[in-house]
Amino acid sequence: MKALVYTGIGQLELRDLPAPEAEFIVRVLGSGICGTDVKTYTKGHHLFTPPTVLGHEFYGRVEHSFPGSGFSAGDPVVVAPYAECGKCALCAAGAGTLCRHKSFVEGGAFCEYVGIPSSYVATGVFAIPEADDAFTLVEPLACVLNGVEHLKIRPTSKVLVVGAGPMGALFALLFEARGIPVTVVEPSALRRDAVASWGIDAREPGAVQAGDYDNIVIAVNRKELVEEYIKSIADTGTVLMFAGLGKGEAVAIDSYSIHYREVALSGCSGYAMPHFRKALELIIEHRDIFSRVISRRMPLGEGKEAFALLQSGQAFKIVLKPGSENEGSLR
Ligand SMILES: [Zn+2]
Ligand SMILES: [Zn+2]
Missing domain, CATH: 3.90.180.10 (Medium-chain alcohol dehydrogenases, catalytic domain)
Incomplete structure (x- = not known):
């Protein structure tokens, strides 16, 4: 064969x-x-x-x-x-x-x-x-569903998906299919335009207020993004590390967000x-x-x-x- x-x-x-x-x-x-x-x-x-x-x-x-x-x-x-x-x-x-x-x-x-x-x-x-x-x-959608279980979606939730690679795009399509408001942030115009052509809100980095979202899916393997969004997500929000980082790679967590704003950090794979x-x-x-x-x-x-x-x-x-x-x- x-x-x-x-x-x-x-x-x-x-x-x-x-x-x-x-x-x-x-x-x-x-x-x-x-x-x-x-x-x-x-x-x-x-x-x-x-x-x-x-x-x-x-x-x-x-x-x-x-x-x-x-x-x-x-x-x-x-x-x-x-x-x-x-x-x-x-x-x-x-x-x-x-x-x-x-x-x-x-x-x-x-x-x-x-x-x-x-x-x-x-x-x-x-x-x-x-x-x-x-x-x-x-x-891949099964992996996304596992990710969604780690979020805290409420009736009033708004989800931000960081990165429109194939997995980020699947997350966005899933929320769209379920009628949950979702925004995708993605630096590549090509990917952004594709996501926007599906009727999904897609924006450049910098064009979103993370504080408007209470669930943020990080679908890009960059630790600075995890650090940034823990600080800026809405109170009681959940940040999901969906993209894996290197073994042993340390992330600086803003303790104020965790303790005083009840922000949660979660992660999963597979x-x-x-x-x-x-x-x-x-x-x-x-x-x-x-x-x-x-x-x-x-x-x-x-x-x-x-x-x-x-x-x-x-x-x-x-x-x-x-x-x-x-x-x-x-x-
Ligand atoms: Zn796979
Ligand atoms: Zn077993």
């Missing part, structure tokens, strides 16, 4: 790899490029040692199944890239995102086929109504299966809204170009389409 292989920092090659052998196989129809994939490609990642295949936001059709799996060949499905154990103390405490006994789909999805262990099918494979690239957004299932429902219900975040669809063979577009901030989400190698660029 064709696979886009990450062979080292800044390197991707389209190669022929043996197709996976498994009791359950999904033919990948679309695989979204995630911020983590771009980060790995740009500067390496301790979890992904080259040569390896990246990509975990995917959907496709069942190519091969086993009796009793509940799926037949040809069924459209979306696959959760990992799932918590559901049994440990953290899972029981509702913190499945932090479970240390997760099961994972092995191997990435920037390729034509992904093998799923039979024991994982009941947990992590979900039927979808039809094949649609919107289903590549289930995993998703747990309840978020994934909820995200799937939302994508089914509001497919047209969330699909706006998909800027382009490109064949696997143009993976390098796709990563370059994302590195330069010229696209939100790009969906790689395995099996379209001979069709040239799709859009």
Whole structure:
């Protein structure tokens, strides 16, 4: 099968790899490029040692199944890239995102086929109504839903999303879909204009009064922003560190805001299966809204170009389409 292989920092090659052998196989129809994939490609990642295949936001059709799996060949499905154990103390405490006994789909999805262990099918494979690239957004939207749980949204709340990368854009679309007033602040005119074209209030940095907002999502990995918004958010507000900072990186917290203004600082990463299932429902219900975040669809063979577009901030989400190698660029 064709696979886009990450062979080292800044390197991707389209190669022929043996197709996976498994009791359950999904033919990948679309695989979204995630911020983590771009980060790995740009500067390496301790979890992904080259040569390896990246990509975990995917959907496709069942190519091969086993009796009793509940799926037949040809069924459209979306696959959760990992799932918590559901049994440990953290899972029981509702913190499945932090479970240390997760099961994972092995191997990435920037390729034509992904093998799923039979024991994982009941947990992590979900039927979808039809094949649609919107289903590549289930995993990132699940992470966003986890983020929303860490906010304190009240009937009078106004949300500020700092940074309109793909995740910031998904946050904004989610609040918009739920009728919660949201403003996005983003330095890139290209991204700002795209968000504004969806009918969402998008402004330049400096053009917002943070004190007008009681929930602020920081979707850019810059600690100065965390420091600044803790000082300037409305009383009793919550600042969510959604973008991760470097391990051990210190942030200077304004203690006055925490103590005298009851400002809270929270953070999270990843998703747990309840978020994934909820995200799937939302994508089914509001497919047209969330699909706006998909800027382009490109064949696997143009993976390098796709990563370059994302590195330069010229696209939100790009969906790689395995099996379209001979069709040239799709859009
Ligand atoms: Zn992702
Ligand atoms: Zn667990």
